[in-house]
Amino acid sequence: MTRRRVLGLGIGAGAAITLATAGPVQAAAPAAGEHQWRRPRSANGWPVLDDATRYRVEGTDVEVSLAKGDAATVLLYVARRFAYEIDMLRPGDVQGHTLQHTVRADFESNYLSGTAIAIRPLFYPLGAQQGTGLSDLERVVIADILADCQDVVGWGGHEKQVKESHFQIDVRPGDPRLARLARRIRGEGAAPGSGAGSIDPFLPDRRRKAAAYI
Numbered sequence: 001m002t003r004r005r006v007l008g009l010g011i012g013a014g015a016a017i018t019l020a021t022a023g024p025v026q027a028a029a030p031a032a033g034e035h036q037w038r039r040p041r042s043a044n045g046w047p048v049l050d051d052a053t054r055y056r057v058e059g060t061d062v063e064v065s066l067a068k069g070d071a072a073t074v075l076l077y078v079a080r081r082f083a084y085e086i087d088m089l090r091p092g093d094v095q096g097h098t099l100q101h102t103v104r105a106d107f108e109s110n111y112l113s114g115t116a117i118a119i120r121p122l123f124y125p126l127g128a129q130q131g132t133g134l135s136d137l138e139r140v141v142i143a144d145i146l147a148d149c150q151d152v153v154g155w156g157g158h159e160k161q162v163k164e165s166h167f168q169i170d171v172r173p174g175d176p177r178l179a180r181l182a183r184r185i186r187g188e189g190a191a192p193g194s195g196a197g198s199i200d201p202f203l204p205d206r207r208r209k210a211a212a213y214i
Contacts, residue, residue, distance in 0.1 A: 037101045037109040044154075045172040046071070046113035052097035053114075058189075062089045064096035067114030070182035071169045075117050077185045078145055078153060078167050082119055085141045085201060093120050105161045107154075107168060116168035124165035126156075133157075133164040143210035144201030152181045155213075 041047055052065040055072055057079045064079065066072040075096070083089040097114035104126055110116035124133045134142065134157070146155055152175075156166025171178050201210065 034102050034104050037103050037106075037112060039109070042109040042111075042113035042115065043106045044110050044113070044115060044168055044170060046110070046115045046169065047173075048109075048112045049097060049114050050099075057083060057089060057094065059083060060089045061091050062094050063091070064094045064117060065114060066096045066117070070178050071115045073182040073185055074149065074152060074169065074178065075115070075167065078149070079117060079119060081141070081145050081199070085199065086138050089119070094118070095121060105159065105163070107156065107159055107163075107166065110168045116166060118163070118165040119167070121163070121165040124156075124163065126161055126163040126166075128162060128164065133162075139214055140207070140210070141201050143213040144199070144206055146213040147206075147210040148199075150177065150181060152177050 037048075039048070046067065049067060053068040053072065054063055054065050055076055056063050057076055059080060060083050062079070062083075064076075066075055079089065079094055095118045096111065096116070098111045101112065103109050107116070108126070111118070139157075142155060142157070146153060152169065152171055154168045154170035156163030156168075159166070169178065200206070
């Protein structure tokens with residue numbers, strides 16, 4: 001089966017390119033042995049939740065459950081930019097908080113605290129072969145998102161056990177960097193013509209800033 005995606009390039013200029021990719025991709029080898037996460041906090045230091053708040057990703061029909069507050073603001077921003085700049089998301093494309101304590105890599109425990117999302121995890125699974133997931137152009141967008149998030153967000157593509165669908169809050173509760181980023185995102189969202197949907201990650205200056213995150 002082949003799926004087609006539209007990656008927005010130079011949104012301000014209205015340019016776009018259509019890419020064909022095969023999917024879902026198959027894992028290269030069995031992931032690390034499954035185990036039960038029994039700690040009261042997830043791997044990133046946030047408390048495990050019995051329930052979470054349901055949010056809609058702006059501009060889509062997608063809903064996802066997340067820890068309320070600044071963590072949700074930042075993760076929704078990541079999902080929104082994916083939808084606007086890589087491919088429009090559809091219901092079921094984004095997974096957030098879960099009550100399933102079975103994990104295959106410790107960073108997957110961050111779903112238990114509502115501080116991580118997986119965008120199309122069937123297409124970008126844990127342990128997928130290098131080069132079978134996101135395209136080079138899509139990685140440019142991801143790098144720009146990570147650069148904008150100023151080390152507050154971690155990406156599964158940088159983990160030892162790669163999972164390109166995975167994005168997580170990468171700072172502890174109360175870290176002032178999270179609050180600053182969330183305030184900035186909310187401010188951009190309130191200003192016409194700014195924020196997700198108005199960003200061109202392929203501008204030379206943005207490419208330079210994002211280079212360290214590819």
